Amino acid sequence: MTDVRVRIAPSPTGQLHLGTARTALFNYLFARHNGGTFIFRLEDTDQARSTVAFEQDIIDELHWLGIKWDEGPVVGGEAERGTFGPYRQMQRLPRYREAADRLLAEDKAYQCYCTPEELETERKRQEAAHETPRYNGRCANLTAAQRAAFDAEGRKPVVRFRIPPDRTIVFDDLVRGRVEIDTSALGGDLVIMRSDETPLYHFTVAVDDAAMAITHVIRGEDHLSNTPKHILLFEALGSTIPQFGHLPLILNPDRTKMSKRKSQTAVADYRAQGFIPEAFVNYLALLGWSTGTEEEVLSLAELIERFDLSTVNKAGATFDRERLEWLNGQWIRRLAPDDLIDRLCPFLQTELDAGRIDWLPSDQELGALLPVVQERLPTLAAIGDLIGFLLVEDVAADPALIVPKRWDGATTAAALREARGTIARVGRVSWEADEIEPPLRRLVEDRGWKAGDLFMAIRVAVTGRTATPPLFDTMVALGYERTLARLDRAIETLEAQSAPSP
């Protein structure tokens, strides 16, 4: 095989989309597995919808995913890499113009003066007549005089590429096998240059893939039907036709192509919600592909090692957030403590900014908590819920939650008072989980209580919630004074409530 050259060519008309990320990943895995080159090209010819903010988002999120390109444009301080540049289509305009002129000169393309209104009218007529919408070829054979007349009218022509009327285009798709499409299904001659002289997608993609010596075009299945247009263009340009591989689409729960309308599609949103790139990449790789073994938790390096385009599935795959969360938990549990602390910090900051906590823990405090916290985090963003009660001045425990089912308010208050005494006797100096637990268990035994009842009452009194990390570790983290203070407050509340009204 000649040196593999693949690319991801997003257009900055929106945030990095899940589907684009998956396509980027598969291209990247394919390139790395085969020792090839992975190219990043920005398709920014849709000036009306492209923005620098979107461009930055795409770059940031690709970086976040760990997908690094070998060749690519100047972006945010990074110099251009590669010798096939520029890698930004708006900087390649002269090349498209030159290619279009060549096709024009060879009569493989022609100038079309039909106005958008005329085309629209024709399209409507065809629809009404239940005909396949296609360009009718009205300008296909204009004489020089006719063209001059249109020019004199001030009409600005587009350039149309001649699609041969009755040819069958055949190609061997790397994931789908042999595909045949008749040129009559292509909608007639194809506009390749707008009247404002900017090029259109199908044209730029062929010109650039040829110029950048792309060997394998790996993209979403939504481009399958467009592939004959590209093949025809490669031929007309006298370029080598790359191999194609069309990936199955990622689907909404209703099995339509995943869209912003129906699903969360921005990679940035998943990042903000506390997914980590290890899990995200792992999940994306498993949408439409598997190793063929029962291995599922795989690092980027392992994915590269095992990736095989020929075993990619053909059918679309529904995005399943629950499975992503499970994988995220798997990967969070595998993180080294210091690493996890670093990743948690921004999420704690978010909690602080939102006013859900009153201060940030030190790295040391957070580190001490990690053993009981790490396996309880489905996402990094769950940290606030998990330990927030440690980072606020006070918690207001709901008396209804403090009182166990078997007890009433007065009993609970009395039990907590005894427990408070026992805990206080442990003392600040020997304030460790295994110093607190035994005396409390003895108390439970002496009084004939259920350990669960007392512990739950203490838990709610001290944290304000029923689901927390292990109780004794929690009290240690809270500290001696705050634990006692919260117990006192809960006891007061309960007593005030169960006292007979005056």
Added chain:
RNA sequence: GCCCCCAUCGUCUAGAGGCCUAGGACACGACCCUUUCAAGGUUGAGAUCAGGGGUUCGAAUCCCCUUGGGGGCACCA
């Protein structure tokens, strides 16, 4: 409407003619562990392999048809 692609548990998938009375994972149920919640372990339920025809000694696997789903048909990408 026309063209193309696809079809195994709810979901992601294994399966390249006999290893399949279809395996794994997520989610779900039960149990174990256990101070709650998780995590972990065990286990259960869950797919007549869309339907129908072939081919074959034998089909989830090959062929055809039907049905269903998706995608594409722009001076968007």
